[in-house]
Every structure is written in structure tokens, then in C-alpha cells.
Amino acid sequence: MRTRNLSAGRVFAWIAMITFLVVTIFPFWWMVRTALTPAGDLFTDNAGLLPHDPTFINFLRVLGLTTEAEARAAGGSGAKIDFARYLLNSIIYCGLIAGFQTLFCAMAGYAFARLRFPGRDAVFAILIAALMVPPIFTLLPNFILVKDLGLINTMAGMVAPTILMTPFAVFFLRQFFLSLPRDVEEAAILDGNGPWGIFWRIALPMSRGPLITIGLTTIVWAWKDFLWPLLVGRGEDNRLVTVALGVFRQQSPNTAPDWTGLMAASTLSVLPVLILLVFMGKRLVQSLNFTGSK
Amino acid sequence: MKTKRRDDRRAAWWFLLPVLVGFAVFYGYPAIRGAWYSVTDYTMLNQPSFVGADNYTELARDGEFWHSLLVTVWYVVLNIGSQTLLALGVASLMHRLTRSTVLRAALLLPWLVPNVTVGLLWMWLLDTNLGFVNHLLTSLGVGPVGFLTDATWAMPSVAAINTWAYTGYTALLLYAGMLQIPQYLYESAAIDGANEWRMFRRITLPLLRPVLALVLVVSLIGSFQIFDTIAVTTFGGPVSATRVIYYFIYEQAFRYFHMGYAAAAAICLALILGVLTAIQMRLLRASRSDLA
Numbered sequence: 150m151r152t153r154n155l156s157a158g159r160v161f162a163w164i165a166m167i168t169f170l171v172v173t174i175f176p177f178w179w180m181v182r183t184a185l186t187p188a189g190d191l192f193t194d195n196a197g198l199l200p201h202d203p204t205f206i207n208f209l210r211v212l213g214l215t216t217e218a219e220a221r222a223a224g225g226s227g228a229k230i231d232f233a234r235y236l237l238n239s240i241i242y243c244g245l246i247a248g249f250q251t252l253f254c255a256m257a258g259y260a261f262a263r264l265r266f267p268g269r270d271a272v273f274a275i276l277i278a279a280l281m282v283p284p285i286f287t288l289l290p291n292f293i294l295v296k297d298l299g300l301i302n303t304m305a306g307m308v309a310p311t312i313l314m315t316p317f318a319v320f321f322l323r324q325f326f327l328s329l330p331r332d333v334e335e336a337a338i339l340d341g342n343g344p345w346g347i348f349w350r351i352a353l354p355m356s357r358g359p360l361i362t363i364g365l366t367t368i369v370w371a372w373k374d375f376l377w378p379l380l381v382g383r384g385e386d387n388r389l390v391t392v393a394l395g396v397f398r399q400q401s402p403n404t405a406p407d408w409t410g411l412m413a414a415s416t417l418s419v420l421p422v423l424i425l426l427v428f429m430g431k432r433l434v435q436s437l438n439f440t441g442s443k
Numbered sequence: 444m445k446t447k448r449r450d451d452r453r454a455a456w457w458f459l460l461p462v463l464v465g466f467a468v469f470y471g472y473p474a475i476r477g478a479w480y481s482v483t484d485y486t487m488l489n490q491p492s493f494v495g496a497d498n499y500t501e502l503a504r505d506g507e508f509w510h511s512l513l514v515t516v517w518y519v520v521l522n523i524g525s526q527t528l529l530a531l532g533v534a535s536l537m538h539r540l541t542r543s544t545v546l547r548a549a550l551l552l553p554w555l556v557p558n559v560t561v562g563l564l565w566m567w568l569l570d571t572n573l574g575f576v577n578h579l580l581t582s583l584g585v586g587p588v589g590f591l592t593d594a595t596w597a598m599p600s601v602a603a604i605n606t607w608a609y610t611g612y613t614a615l616l617l618y619a620g621m622l623q624i625p626q627y628l629y630e631s632a633a634i635d636g637a638n639e640w641r642m643f644r645r646i647t648l649p650l651l652r653p654v655l656a657l658v659l660v661v662s663l664i665g666s667f668q669i670f671d672t673i674a675v676t677t678f679g680g681p682v683s684a685t686r687v688i689y690y691f692i693y694e695q696a697f698r699y700f701h702m703g704y705a706a707a708a709a710i711c712l713a714l715i716l717g718v719l720t721a722i723q724m725r726l727l728r729a730s731r732s733d734l735a
């Protein structure tokens with residue numbers, strides 16, 4: 150049966166699948182290939198899969214590891230660019246948001262699922278209504294609020310709106326805690342544990358999977374964040390990778406953009422998620438089954 | 444029993460404290476402030492002064508606003524249309540061919556990358572003089588085409604870029620839905636001599652419908668909020684060809700400092716998205732009950 154199925158139709162299906170895969174992956178290859186090309190060769194050396202004369206200079210100069218003169222000679226504009234710093238900023242930003250947001254939302258999700266207190270359902274309904282509020286609606290007032298608090302160009306201002314909560318995570322984790330069997334918790338109550346004890350010692354360890362799912366998804370979204378950090382964290386010190394890429398693009402002359410530098414910087418922005426994909430690929434793929442309803 | 448209940452109440456507020464503070468300060472309060480700004484004249488330099496519905500009546504007369512809505516809808520149609528069809532195709536191929544995790548991870552890669560990176564990457568590939576795509580086209584005797592610099596091509600190009608970025612992700616969501624369809628349906632259809640196309644039409648498509656509808660609405664909501672790609676590639680140009688509603692609001696607020704006006708436009712967009720989200724919620728409930 151199987152072998153007979155390996156007929157024209159199946160071969161054709163595989164060809165379609167592989168074509169799609171090539172179209173998906175090739176642009177990344179071309180990005181790396183351009184990053185490895187000397188800027189002066191772009192006009193002459195733009196056809197082969199590999200550059201004739203590969204160089205790491207573009208990476209070095211966007212990482213701020215060359216002198217200004219060297220960067221200029223390699224095609225840079227001379228403006229200060231330090232992607233080592235921007236990468237670090239992005240990693241801190243993602244770590245802070247993913248860590249705290251997951252913890253706080255787990256606490257709230259647990260309270261909504263298990264604790265009994267007056268007004269529980271009403272408060273939960275209001276939180277869920279926030280799912281319907283599109284980010285653009287709160288973006289302008291939040292910007293003014295952060296500006297009034299004097300937090301422009303600080304990491305605190307950048308993480309403020311997301312570090313405490315996101316309605317979806319509360320909703321998602323509450324659903325999970327509701328599905329946990331109650332008897333383990335009841336046994337813990339008999340052992341004299343209060344709500345905190347049960348949460349830390351029982352509920353959290355039992356929900357490692359969903360917590361990792363939410364944490365990973367949050368990291369991915371935070372890594373992609375652009376508009377909010379652009380408005381609040383444009384300054385050199387706290388600039389994220391995405392914002393730095395946008396600024397780099399704007400500083401680059403429109404007539405002859407610094408393509409090799411831009412592609413080197415773009416490659417650096419992909420590297421961390423690629424590492425995440427290699428080590429956590431299976432989890433990430435599975436997380437789509439959970440969050441598909443997001 | 445009574446004592447336990449009182450304990451819960453005290454603990455519950457501590458459990459909820461961070462989330463409630465975050466909600467009140469960064470969702471509730473700004474929502475009210477945003478609504479207030481939309482009926483004021485406010486430039487961030489003056490105190491907001493009440494102007495009634497002026498911002499809204501001005502929006503209704505503003506050709507640029509309507510143009511941005513039109514352009515957004517054009518983008519959504521192009522993007523969602525191509526993305527959904529392609530994703531459906533890829534998901535069906537995967538469903539009938541392989542369960543490889545490596546393949547799925549590879550398909551996910553463009554979605555994991557920041558939109559800003561995607562925009563830059565494709566700006567380079569689509570560059571009129573040196574871009575790889577035009578290199579291919581000229582070797583075939585066509586072009587070069589100014590994909591992002593020609594007013595006719597700019598929006599289809601942006602839509603294609605984001606279709607590239609999101610098709611794999613969408614396909615995986617649909618694929619997850621397909622995995623819930625019982626395998627025996629396909630086996631018995633195969634015994635009855637049905638071909639793949641017929642199985643797709645008669646089994647996959649009808650049983651996937653709740654998931655498909657949900658994925659469609661989620662993509663639609665995301666698609667309406669396109670901003671990043673345009674903010675690094677075309678800046679809304681050439682001649683407003685890609686000035687989508689998000690970009691319009693962004694420029695009104697942070698380039699011209701018409702905060703009140705921008706807030707009013709944001710509320711109009713929020714209403715559109717609110718309707719779409721309400722539909723999503725309904726579908727969420729529907730799909731749960733269908734596949735439970």
C-alpha cells in the first residue's frame with residue numbers, strides 16, 4: 150500500500166513541500182551570504198551562493214569591534230553602532246518580561262482557578278474584556294504616562310506595560326490550573342499548607358509544561374517588539390535590536406544603503422531565535438497547539 | 444469551613460496584586476485617558492482642552508484617514524487571501540506526508556524573526572538595482588521591477604513579504620487542527636477509492652472549519668495592525684501607497700503631535716478590531732465545543 154502510494158502524486162507533493170521549504174529558508178541564506186560579502190564587491194559579486202571573498206568585517210563593525218575609520222572603509226556611515234550592546238539589551242528585556250509576567254500571571258491564574266473570594270468572576274470577566282482592547286488604543290496614553298513618570302529611555306519604562314501581566318496568559322494559565330486534579334492539593338491542605346505553600350510546592354511544579362509554553366511565547370513576542378520600544382527606548386543605552394535595526398536603516402543613505410552592514414546586523418538579530426529554535430524547537434512547535442487559539 | 448474562606452480572601456488579593464496593578468495602570472487607566480484625549484485638542488505641550496466631537500467630524504472629512512483605511516483593507520485582502528490559501532496547502536501536504544519536527548521547526552523560523560528583520564531582509568532581496576529577485580527576473584528577460592518604490596507594486600510587495608513571514612506559522616496552526624481529525628476517516632475513504640483531492644474536500648475541509656475560521660479571524664486581527672514592516676521599508680510611501688491606518692495614527696501622534704486626533708483615529712480602529720475580536724471569542728467557544 151505505502152509503496153504503491155509513492156506514486157506520481159506523492160512525488161509531486163514532496164516537490165511542492167520542498168519548494169516551499171526552499172522559499173522559506175533561502176532568504177536567510179542570502180542574508181548571511183550578503184553579510185559575509187565585502188561592501189565593495191556588492192555590484193560585481195551578487196550571483197553565486199557563496200561570496201568570492203568572504204569577510205567577517207561587517208559583523209565586526211556592527212558589533213562595534215572596529216575603529217570608526219575601519220568601519221568607514223568597510224562601507225559604514227561612521228555613526229556609532231554597537232549591536233553587542235543592543236543584543237544584551239534585548240536579552241535583558243525579554244528575560245525580565247518573560248520571567249515576571251509568567252510568574253505574576255500564574256499567581257493570578259491560580260487565584261482565579263482555585264481560591265474563593267468575593268467578586269472573583271466579575272474581576273476575571275473584566276480582565277478578559279481587556280483581551281478585546283487592541284494595543285494601539287492604550288499605546289498613546291501609556292506613552293504619555295511613561296513620559297510623565299520620567300521613564301523615557303529607561304528599561305523600567307520599556308518593560309512597564311507588559312512585565313506585570315497580559316490578559317491572555319492569565320486566561321491560559323487559569324484554564325490549566327482548573328484542569329489540575331484537586332486531590333493532591335487537598336492532601337496538601339490536610340498537611341497544613343496554606344494557599345502559598347500549595348501554589349509554590351504543588352501547583353507550580355505540576356504546571357512546568359504550560360509555564361514554559363507561556364514563557365517561550367512571551368520571549369518570542371518580546372524579541373519581536375518594535376513600536377513600543379521605539380517610542381520609549383530610542384536612546385543608545387537601552388536600544389533593543391529591533392529599534393537599532395530601524396535606526397540603522399534610517400541612518401543609511403536611501404540611494405546606496407549599507408546593505409552588507411544591515412544584513413550583518415539582521416543576521417545577529419536572527420541568531421538568538423535560531424539558537425532558541427535549535428534547543429527548544431520541539432517545545433515551540435508544541436506550544437502552537439496550545440496557543441493556537443490565541 | 445468559614446475560617447478557610449476568610450483566609451482565601453486575604454491570600455487572593457496578594458496573588459492578584461501584581462496583575463491587578465498592571466491592569467489598572469496600563470490597561471484601565473490608559474483606556475479612559477485615551478477616550479478622553481479623543482475629545483480634546485492635545486499636542487503633549489499644552490493641557491488637553493475639550494473640543495467635543497470635533498476630532499471625529501474632522502476624521503470623517505479627512506481624505507487621508509479614509510485612504511489609510513482603504514489601503515489597510517487592500518493589504519488585508521492581499522495578505523490574508525494568499526497566506527490562508529498557501530497555509531492550507533502546506534498544512535495538507537504535511538498532514539498527508541510527514542510528521543517531522545525538524546520540518547515544522549524550519550517552517551516556523553520566519554515567524555520567530557522580528558518583523559523589522561523580515562522587512563530589511565526583503566528590502567534587500569527586492570532592491571531594484573542589486574536585489575536577488577530582480578537579478579533573477581532580469582536573467583529571465585523581465586524587469587527590473589521597483590517592488591517597494593513603485594506605487595502600484597509597493598502594497599502587493601509588502602503583503603507578499605508578510606505572507607512569507609506568517610504562512611509557516613499559520614500552516615502549523617492549521618496542521619495542529621488537522622491532527623485532531625480521526626485517521627480512520629482517511630483510511631476508510633482510501634478503501635472506498637477516494638483520491639487525495641476528494642478526501643481534502645470531503646473530510647479535511649469540513650472538519651477543519653471551526654479551526655480554520657478561528658485562525659482566519661486571528662490572522663485578520665493581526666493583519667489590520669500591520670506597522671513594523673512598513674516602518675522599515677516604505678515609510679508609508681511611495682505617495683501614501685502604503686500609509687496604513689496604524690502608520691497614519693503613528694504619524695499623527697508622533698510626527699505632527701496631534702494626540703487628540705490620533706486618539707480618535709485609534710478608537711475607530713479599536714472599534715473595528717473589537718468587532719473582529721468579538722467574532723473570535725464566539726468562534727473560540729464554537730471550536731471548543733466541536734472538537735472537545
